[in-house]
Amino acid sequence: MLTTSAALAAPAPVAAPSLLSTRAMLRGVRISMWDGRKHDRAISDEVNRAKGAAADAGRFNKALVPAEALKPVQAAAGRVRAVHARYTLPWTDNGLDILPAAAVVDYDREMRAARAEFEAAADVFCNMVFPGLLLSAPARLGDMFRASDYPDASEIRDRFSMRVRTLNMPDARDFRVDMSDAQARAIRAELEAESRAALAEAMESAWQRVADVCGRMVERLNAYKPATMKGEKSEGVFRDSLVENVRDLVAVLPAFNLTNDPTLADVSERMRAELCKADAAELRDDVALRERTAAAAAEIHAIASDFLA
Numbered sequence: 001m002l003t004t005s006a007a008l009a010a011p012a013p014v015a016a017p018s019l020l021s022t023r024a025m026l027r028g029v030r031i032s033m034w035d036g037r038k039h040d041r042a043i044s045d046e047v048n049r050a051k052g053a054a055a056d057a058g059r060f061n062k063a064l065v066p067a068e069a070l071k072p073v074q075a076a077a078g079r080v081r082a083v084h085a086r087y088t089l090p091w092t093d094n095g096l097d098i099l100p101a102a103a104v105v106d107y108d109r110e111m112r113a114a115r116a117e118f119e120a121a122a123d124v125f126c127n128m129v130f131p132g133l134l135l136s137a138p139a140r141l142g143d144m145f146r147a148s149d150y151p152d153a154s155e156i157r158d159r160f161s162m163r164v165r166t167l168n169m170p171d172a173r174d175f176r177v178d179m180s181d182a183q184a185r186a187i188r189a190e191l192e193a194e195s196r197a198a199l200a201e202a203m204e205s206a207w208q209r210v211a212d213v214c215g216r217m218v219e220r221l222n223a224y225k226p227a228t229m230k231g232e233k234s235e236g237v238f239r240d241s242l243v244e245n246v247r248d249l250v251a252v253l254p255a256f257n258l259t260n261d262p263t264l265a266d267v268s269e270r271m272r273a274e275l276c277k278a279d280a281a282e283l284r285d286d287v288a289l290r291e292r293t294a295a296a297a298a299e300i301h302a303i304a305s306d307f308l309a
Contacts, residue, residue: 020098020199023258026091026167027099027107029084031077031118034159036065038149062144065133073125073160076118080162083110087252089202096167098202102255115162122160130156170195199258204308206256210267211304213246214297217275221294226284240280247276263307267300275300 044060051058087107088097099107131153138145151159170191223236253268274296283290 020195020202020258021169023102024098024100024169025104026096026165026169027084027088028094028096028165029080029111029162030095030165031080031162032160033070033073033077033122034151034156036063036067036070038062038064038146040144040146043144062141062149064137064141064149065130066140069129069133070125073118073121076114076121077162080111080114080118083107083114086110086248087255089205089256089258091198091202096165098169098198098258099166100255100258103252106252111164115164118160118162122157126157126160202256203259203261203264206253206264207304207307209249209256210253210264210271211301211308213249214271214275214301214304217242217246217297218294218301221283221290221297224284224290226287234284238280238284243276243278243280243283246271250276263303267303270296270300 038061040060040062043062044058045055047053047060048055048058084097084107087103087110088099091098134150134153137150220236220238220242224238225235227234250268250271253264253271257264257268275293278286278289278293283293
């Protein structure tokens, strides 16, 4: 019986699952908001002519509502972004970031709360604030007022939205295209190389966060000079957030250790034991404690800096 060369050919090797694909996912947040601003071409032309400037020299944007009116919604949107940033590591420039599987429960819990706050702030603005601003706009803007600049009251809520996207990490094993085995192997190798590069970038980002918070702690603790006499002011005062920022990072650092790096694991434990136990108030009051904590932070900062060098 004749045996074809195709039958004799060895099957193409199947790529092993990438480390990222088994320990993380992609997560992105997109927020849309009405910004309350409108370009006015007629006024732009008027100002440019009055100043003897070229037609494209200046651009006039009207503030359709007072800036203060939108600040609660903007602040809520900022908290949504802060939750996302706290638990994710960089992936690509397409709006998606790496969310470690170990951080999903905490991310989802905090994101639900942040989303509810954003939606509530948008409801208040659209249902309670915007109608009054629309009524007062002619007096506020004078001859610049144009009713057509504003969304209809029944449509303004649609201008505020947020969406959370979740995707699987790309995996070379999932690459299925009708092409030769050689071409498929080459592209799978390229995908695997990209995954390794992304993993390296994610770990570098984790180390950079360590360097940032520890470096800031060293700087602020060493700069602090408490008042020694009544009526004298302390120098280099630091806030409670100095310690809180370290604690926040320590809470997520184990999840960021996607490669099970023993050095990063050790650093995480050292930060917990040496930088997080004392509150900011204790550090202000106890010079010996402050000096020990600054020295420990400096040692950890040096380890992170060596990794990043």
